[in-house]
């Protein structure tokens with residue numbers, strides 16, 4: 689059975705973070721994910737998670753000092769010490785909250801030197817946290833110009849080169865559609881590497897069903913392929929969050 693998480697960095701933005709967890713539980717989600725939870729004291733968030741019983745599926749690395757700064761350092765040559773410091777902090781936060789995955793952001797870079805740097809940093813991180821699941825996510829270059837990891841073949845190459853069991857692909861159907869023009873074909877090629885899935889339709893990055901991605905077929909492919917990880921709703925609600933949740937009942941749960 690497919691399991692759905694609410695990305696509470698995108699959903700219920702008008703509420704305080706702990707209350708977004710409560711809203712996700714009330715709306716029927718099975719988990720939450722938070723991109724950058726670091727401005728909220730971990731015990732406050734933990735209390736809401738414990739009260740609702742919702743697990744935290746994922747957080748992003750790097751942690752603090754992110755706001756207004758770069759989107760990670762993992763692929764930036766010369767920033768290896770910064771990467772390690774950030775990673776250790778993010779890991780502590782992930783462990784305090786029981787976060788399932790840590791999404792390691794590659795940051796702004798280009799070229800083969802950056803790829804070599806990313807591979808070495810990920811090998812270090814995987815070995816530093818062998819019991820923790822790490823993910824990398826290709827992000828489309830229109831939304832995040834200059835971000836290093838912007839292609840699924842590139843992500844596959846990096847994952848294979850890192851060669852650690854605790855690193856996997858974060859497959860975002862919206863980015864897959866925007867990068868390749870065909871999210872389903874992209875899933876067919878790369879889904880076997882996926883540890884975590886995120887969804888939004890394209891264009892617009894709104895609710896599934898609002899754009900061109902065939903989500904019933906996408907969900908059917910996940911089921912057929914035995915995908916058993918989280919599917920996180922990482923979209924900008926077209927209007928009210930609850931009013932846009934018809935897809936959860938109708939499309940995803942049949």
Ligand SMILES: O=C(O)C(=O)[C@@H](O)CO
Pocket residue numbers: 723748791825827860863886922
């Ligand atoms: O932008 C996305 O898509 C993500 O999943 C984020 O983790 C990037 O911050």
Ligand SMILES: [Mg+2]
Pocket residue numbers: 825860886922
């Ligand atoms: Mg995403």
